[in-house]
Each structure stands twice: as structure tokens, then as C-alpha cells.
Amino acid sequence: MEVNQMQRSFLEYANVLFREGFLDGQFSQLQMLADESNPDFVVEVVSLFFEDSQKLLNDLTTTLDQQNVNFKKIDAHIHQLKGSSSSIGAQRVKNACIAFRNFCDQQNVEGLSFGSSITFAFLFQLEQQIVAAGGAIPILSEFS
Amino acid sequence: MGIDCSSEELHVLAVDDSLVDRKVIERLLKISCCKVTTVESGRRALQLLGLDGEKSSVEFDELNVNLIMTDYSMPEMTGYELLKKIKGSSKLCKIPVVVMSSEKVMSRIDRCMEEGAEEFLVKPLKLTDVERVIDFILRGGDKNEKKITTSRKRKTMMMHEDFDSSSSQSSSNWEQPYQKRPKIAQN
Numbered sequence: 068m069e070v071n072q073m074q075r076s077f078l079e080y081a082n083v084l085f086r087e088g089f090l091d092g093q094f095s096q097l098q099m100l101a102d103e104s105n106p107d108f109v110v111e112v113v114s115l116f117f118e119d120s121q122k123l124l125n126d127l128t129t130t131l132d133q134q135n136v137n138f139k140k141i142d143a144h145i146h147q148l149k150g151s152s153s154s155i156g157a158q159r160v161k162n163a164c165i166a167f168r169n170f171c172d173q174q175n176v177e178g179l180s181f182g183s184s185i186t187f188a189f190l191f192q193l194e195q196q197i198v199a200a201g202g203a204i205p206i207l208s209e210f211s
Numbered sequence: 212m213g214i215d216c217s218s219e220e221l222h223v224l225a226v227d228d229s230l231v232d233r234k235v236i237e238r239l240l241k242i243s244c245c246k247v248t249t250v251e252s253g254r255r256a257l258q259l260l261g262l263d264g265e266k267s268s269v270e271f272d273e274l275n276v277n278l279i280m281t282d283y284s285m286p287e288m289t290g291y292e293l294l295k296k297i298k299g300s301s302k303l304c305k306i307p308v309v310v311m312s313s314e315k316v317m318s319r320i321d322r323c324m325e326e327g328a329e330e331f332l333v334k335p336l337k338l339t340d341v342e343r344v345i346d347f348i349l350r351g352g353d354k355n356e357k358k359i360t361t362s363r364k365r366k367t368m369m370m371h372e373d374f375d376s377s378s379s380q381s382s383s384n385w386e387q388p389y390q391k392r393p394k395i396a397q398n
Contacts, residue, residue, distance in 0.1 A: 100242055
């Protein structure tokens with residue numbers, strides 16, 4: 068009972084997320100892939116995305132805190148995050164990644180710190196929106 | 212969706228270092244009535260295909276796959292390097308390989324096509340992309356048929372209303388139907 072209700076309200080709320088620019092057309096693609104045999108597909112992928120993204124951003128932060136920053140590694144992390152956010156249609160997160168990747172080329176550590184904070188904020192924001200819609204995504208742990 | 216999957220099922224090996232992308236492509240392929248195996252690296256893929264040189268353990272039977280779909284940008288072994296190894300192997304060279312990438316770099320596309328890739332798909336993948344590829348493989352990879360499916364794809368592209376201001380990902384996979392290009396001088 069609860070699952071179907073959650074799915075419904077989540078999917079209805081997704082329209083709000085589209086309008087507000089949190090999500091783009093790729094998210095609709097994912098919605099098309101859920102059916103009676105796999106009703107939880109969207110929730111599963113989105114959960115995976117949040118887990119994966121949090122880990123990536125944490126790794127990125129750790130790398131940034133090093134004495135000698137490994138910019139190649141950071142670029143790889145951002146590339147990964149950009150890719151997965153693009154695959155699920157998390158538009159703001161994706162655009163944030165595209166924007167702050169430039170700081171990597173410039174080897175701008177402050178810019179990268181700032182960029183990753185913003186990206187994390189967008190991520191958190193998206194997750195909050197989904198939880199508000201009853202999407203039952205696990206809460207991201209505190210960003211330290 | 213009620214798709215009848217009773218007819219021939221292709222077995223596809225999907226290679227991608229991104230967990231999220233593996234999940235998505237697995238679903239895309241299953242919806243397209245394929246049996247799917249996903250792995251996270253080229254090395255692992257070669258192991259499963261029985262091409263890893265080290266014939267250590269035989270804990271699993273070698274996979275029999277009809278199609279390999281691989282991400283381009285992967286650590287250690289790129290999709291291009293994996294493609295080369297597959298096409299360079301007498302055992303595996305007949306398996307069609309499709310390369311996927313979030314970055315639409317023409318030199319990259321050319322390189323892959325010249326190395327024998329069947330298709331180069333730009334991420335994020337859509338269901339129509341996967342359906343088109345499967346359709347092509349099921350038809351036995353007839354190059355003439357490719358034109359028909361590509362124009363079907365263009366019609367579908369026009370129905371989709373997605374936009375992306377970033378230059379690295381355009382809303383359509385390519386502006387015109389991709390056909391095997393003549394060898395172009397590389398710099």
C-alpha cells in the first residue's frame with residue numbers, strides 16, 4: 068500500500084522538480100523504465116546516485132585537503148559526478164559540475180572548494196525535495 | 212509495459228565504471244529484452260570473455276555474448292583500449308562493440324569507428340538509443356538497414372524536448388545520421 072502511494076506522490080512531485088530546474092528530460096527517460104515488474108526502479112537509481120555522489124564529493128574534499136593537490140584525480144571525480152548526475156537527470160548538480168570543473172584546469176583550490184560545496188548543496192537540496200515528496204531516499208549524512 | 216520478450220534474447224555485456232550508469236544501462240537493456248551482464252572495468256570484461264592471458268582460475272564459464280557496450284572513459288583501461296583488444300582477438304573480434312561516452316569528441320568517435328566499433332552513443336543514454344542498437348544487431352548488422360533505423364531515430368529525437376546549454380553534451384546524439392566515415396587524416 069505505502070509503496071504505491073509513495074511512488075505516486077513522488078512521481079507527481081517530480082513535475083515540480085522539472086519546473087524548478089532540479090531535474091531535466093533524462094529523468095523522464097528513467098521514469099519510462101519503471102513498470103509493474105520494476106516499480107521501484109527510479110527510487111533505486113536515485114538512491115544509488117545519492118550514495119555514489121556523496122562518496123565522490125567526500126573523496127574530492129579529502130583530495131583537496133592534501134598538501135599537494137592531485138588535480139587530475141579531482142578532475143576525474145568531477146567527471147564521474149557529472150556523468151552520473153547527467154544519467155539520472157539531476158540537472159543542477161550536473162551544471163554545477165560543468166561549471167566548477169574549470170577550476171581544475173586553473174588549479175584553483177579555493178574555487179574547487181567552493182564549487183564542491185555548492186554542488187553538495189544542490190545534491191542535498193534535490194534529496195530533500197525527493198524526501199518531501201515521499202520518495203523515501205535515505206538522508207545524506209552530515210557534510211563535514 | 213507488457214513487451215513480449217519470448218523471441219530471441221541477446222546477451223549483452225555492459226562495461227562501465229559508474230555504478231549509476233551500470234544500473235541504468237542494465238534496465239535499458241532488460242526492457243529491450245536482453246540478457247545483461249555488467250562489469251566495472253575492461254580488465255574484468257576481458258576476464259569474463261576469457262581473454263585475460265592469465266588462465267588462473269576457471270571459476271566461471273566464459274561468457275557468450277552477442278554485443279558489448281562499453282563506456283569510453285574508464286580508469287586503467289579505456290573503452291577504446293578494450294575495443295582494440297576485442298577486435299584484435301581472433302576469438303572475440305566478431306562480437307559487435309558499441310562505445311558510449313558523455314563527451315562528443317569527433318576525433319574520439321572517428322578513432323573508435325575506425326577500430327571497428329559498430330556505434331558510438333552519446334550519454335546520457337535513452338531507451339531509443341538502446342532499442343536502435345539492439346534492432347541493428349538483431350537484423351544481423353546490415354549496414355543498409357542502418358539508414359532506416361537512423362531516420363527513425365531522428366523522428367524520435369525531434370519528439371524529445373530536452374536541451375542542454377553545455378557544449379559537451381548536445382541534446383541530440385549527432386546532427387546528422389552517422390555513417391561509417393572514410394579514413395580521415397589524423398593529426
